[in-house]
Amino acid sequence: MPDVGSAPRLAEREVLAFLKATADDQLAFARRLIATPSPNPPGDERAVARLVRERLAELGTRDITVLSAEISRPNLIVRIPGRGPGKTLILSGHLDTKPPGDLSRWRVHPYDAAVFGGVLRGLGSVDMKAAVAAMVYAGAALDRVGGWAGELDLVLTADEEGGSTLGSKWLAEQGHLEADAAIIGEPCGVIREWESIGVVCRGSALFDIEVVGTQMHSSVSDRFDPVNATVEMAWLIAKMHSELLDHLTYRPHHLGGTHPTVNIGVMVEGGVFYGVYPGKARFSSDIRLVPGMTCQSITADLEGFLDQAKAENPRLDATLKMVGCSEATEIPFDHPVVTALQHASHQVLGERVEPAVFPGATDALSFQGIAGIPSVAAFGPGLLPRAHAPNERLSMYGVNQAARIYALAALRYLASS
Numbered sequence: 001m002p003d004v005g006s007a008p009r010l011a012e013r014e015v016l017a018f019l020k021a022t023a024d025d026q027l028a029f030a031r032r033l034i035a036t037p038s039p040n041p042p043g044d045e046r047a048v049a050r051l052v053r054e055r056l057a058e059l060g061t062r063d064i065t066v067l068s069a070e071i072s073r074p075n076l077i078v079r080i081p082g083r084g085p086g087k088t089l090i091l092s093g094h095l096d097t098k099p100p101g102d103l104s105r106w107r108v109h110p111y112d113a114a115v116f117g118g119v120l121r122g123l124g125s126v127d128m129k130a131a132v133a134a135m136v137y138a139g140a141a142l143d144r145v146g147g148w149a150g151e152l153d154l155v156l157t158a159d160e161e162g163g164s165t166l167g168s169k170w171l172a173e174q175g176h177l178e179a180d181a182a183i184i185g186e187p188c189g190v191i192r193e194w195e196s197i198g199v200v201c202r203g204s205a206l207f208d209i210e211v212v213g214t215q216m217h218s219s220v221s222d223r224f225d226p227v228n229a230t231v232e233m234a235w236l237i238a239k240m241h242s243e244l245l246d247h248l249t250y251r252p253h254h255l256g257g258t259h260p261t262v263n264i265g266v267m268v269e270g271g272v273f274y275g276v277y278p279g280k281a282r283f284s285s286d287i288r289l290v291p292g293m294t295c296q297s298i299t300a301d302l303e304g305f306l307d308q309a310k311a312e313n314p315r316l317d318a319t320l321k322m323v324g325c326s327e328a329t330e331i332p333f334d335h336p337v338v339t340a341l342q343h344a345s346h347q348v349l350g351e352r353v354e355p356a357v358f359p360g361a362t363d364a365l366s367f368q369g370i371a372g373i374p375s376v377a378a379f380g381p382g383l384l385p386r387a388h389a390p391n392e393r394l395s396m397y398g399v400n401q402a403a404r405i406y407a408l409a410a411l412r413y414l415a416s417s
Contacts, residue, residue, distance in 0.1 A: 008415050011147030015407045018141045023400045027120070029055055030133035030399045031113035034122035040096035040161040048095045048129075049074040052136060052156060059140035067176055068158075073166040077176065078154035080143045082414065086150025089337070089413050090182035090373065091139065091406055092363060093132040093380070094160030094167065097124035098388045105390035121393040126382030130394060131185030132156060134381070134402035141407045150414040153179060160363055163324070168366035177371040181337040181413065184362045184375060185402065187382035193395060194349055197341055198358030198378030200253065201365060202261075203289035203328040205298045208282055209306070211236065212317040215272070215279025226277055230270040232316050233281040236309060240264045240285070247305045250293050258357045261288040284323070288361065295325035326361065329368040331376060336416045337409070341379055344408035348401055359384060379405075 019026075038048045053064055056078060063079040076095075100110040100123050108114045110123035120130065139154045155177065157167035164170075171177050189195040213229030221228075241264045248260055263286045270281030289298060302320055310316050331338065333355035345353045364375040381398030 008147055008411065011145045011411055012408060014145040015141040015411065016404060018144060019137060019400065019403050019407060022137060026133055026137045026399045026403055027115070027396055029136065030120065030125070030130045031115065031122070033129040033133055034113035034124050035111050037111055038096045038124070039099040040159060041099065043096060043159060043162055044072045045074055045095040045158045046072055049076055049156070052076060052095070052132070055136055056140065059136070059143075061140050061143045067171065069166040069170045073158040075158050075167055075171055076154070076156040078139060078156070080139050080152040080154070082149040082151060083146050084149035086414055087180040088151040088153060088178065089410050090153045090155050090177070090179040090367070091135045091185065091410070092155040092157065092168070092182055092367065093128050093135055093185040094157045094363065095132065096158060096161045097127065097129070098161050101390065107391055110392070115396050118396055119393050120396045120399070121391065123392055126187045126392050126394050127387035128185055128187065128380055130382065130399045131380035131402055134399050135185060135406055137403045138406035138410065141403070142410060148411055148414050152410050152414070157363060164363055164366055168363040169370065172366040172370035177367060177373060179373050181335070182364070182367045182373045182375040183337065183341065183379055183406070183409070184364050184367070184377055185380035185406070186358070186360070186362045186378035187380050187384045187387060187394070188358070188378045189383040190359065190385065193381060193383060193398060194345065194353060194401070196356035197338055197353055197376060198362070199331045199333050199338060199355040199376065200255065200291060200357040201329045201362050201368070201375070201377030202357065202359065203293065203326045203365065204361045205287045205289060205295070205325045206284070206323040207302060208284050208321045208323055209236065210319050210321065211281045213279045213281070214277060216277045218275050218277045221277045227315050227317070228278055229281040230278045232313070233268075233270060233283055235313065236316060236318060237265045237283055239309060240305070244305055248287070248301050249297050250290055253290050253357055255355065255357050258290055260290055260293065261359070263287070288359070289328050290357070291328040291330045294327055298325065326365045326369060329364045329375060329377065331368070331374045335374060337374065337376055337413050340409040340413035340416065341376065341405065343412055344405045347408055348404045
C-alpha cells in the first residue's frame, strides 16, 4: 500500500531545502525592498512593486496581476496553483511604509538597509518589507515543488499606511479578494519577536471634534466675555484623555482582557493669527475597538460623553464628526489556518506560539471585514513598537524564519480537509 503521507513530507523537505539554499538571497532582497523608498504619504509603490515582480519572474513565478485604483498605487496578486483542486490561502503584506520623520533621530539612514550585529535596520524592515520578502520566497518555494493541491496567492497591497483606501479595501470592495483563509504578515511581537498569533484585529474609530468660540479683535478680549475656542478645546481634550475610557461600552476580551485604546488629540489646530481671538479649534482622535464594539455604539458613547461635557461646561460649543470606523475582526484560535501556523512555527522556532489580540488594525479589516475571508490579523517578524519609529530594526534571521513558517503553514493548511 502506498504511503499517503509521503508526498506532503517530500514537499516539505524540498521547500525547506530551497529556502535554506536561498537564505542569503532572501535577506539581500529584503534589503533592496527597504532601500527602495515607498513612504505614505505621499504614497507611490510603483518602484517597490516593480522589484517584487522582477524577483518573482527571476524565481520562475509569473502569474502576476497588477490592479490599481490609481496608476501610482499598484496592488499585486500573485497566483500559485497546486497540482489539483483544493482550498485557497492568501499571504498578504503591504508595500508602503510610514515616512521616516526626523532624520536626525536615525543612527543610520532609513534607506541604507544596513545589517550589522545580527540586525537588519531601515525604514520598513519591521513594517513590513522583511515579511514581503519572506512571502515572495515562500511562494516561489511552493511553486517549485509538487505534492500539494489548491492555490496559494500572494496579495501585496498599496496604501495600508494611509488607511487601505487604494489597497486592500479597494480590492475587497471591487471583488478581487477570494480565498478560504488569509495570513497578514504584520509584526506580531510586542516584547519579543514571534510572540503571538494575532487572531483578533482591533477596529478603529477616527473622529474630529470642532469647538466654536468668539472670533474678535484680541486687544479688547478683556472688555467682553468671549469664548476662547482653543482654551475650551484644551479643557475638553484633558477631560476626554482622563475620563473617556470609563464611558465606553465594551466587554474585555477573553484573551488577556484587552480594553479599547483611547488616543485623544493626535492632531490639533486652532485660531487664525496673532491679534485674532480664536473662534474655532479642532482636534482629531482615534480609538482602537475590541470585538463587540460597533460603529453605532462608539458613536453613541462619544455623543453621550460630549453631551455630559456640555452640561458641565456651558461655554463649550463642540460638535462631533466621525471620520471613519472599522469594527474588529476575530478568527477562532482552533481555525485550521491558526493551527497550521502553530505547527509551522514550532518546526521553525522550536516553540508553540499562542493566539492573542493584536494591538493594532491591519488589512484583516478588509480581508475579513469586507471580503469575508477568515484572516490571521498579524503573524510576521519584528516588534510592533519598533514600527513607525526611528531606527526601525529586526533580527536579520527573521526573514528566513518567516519564509519557512509561511511555506510550511501553507503546505499544512492546503493539505487540511
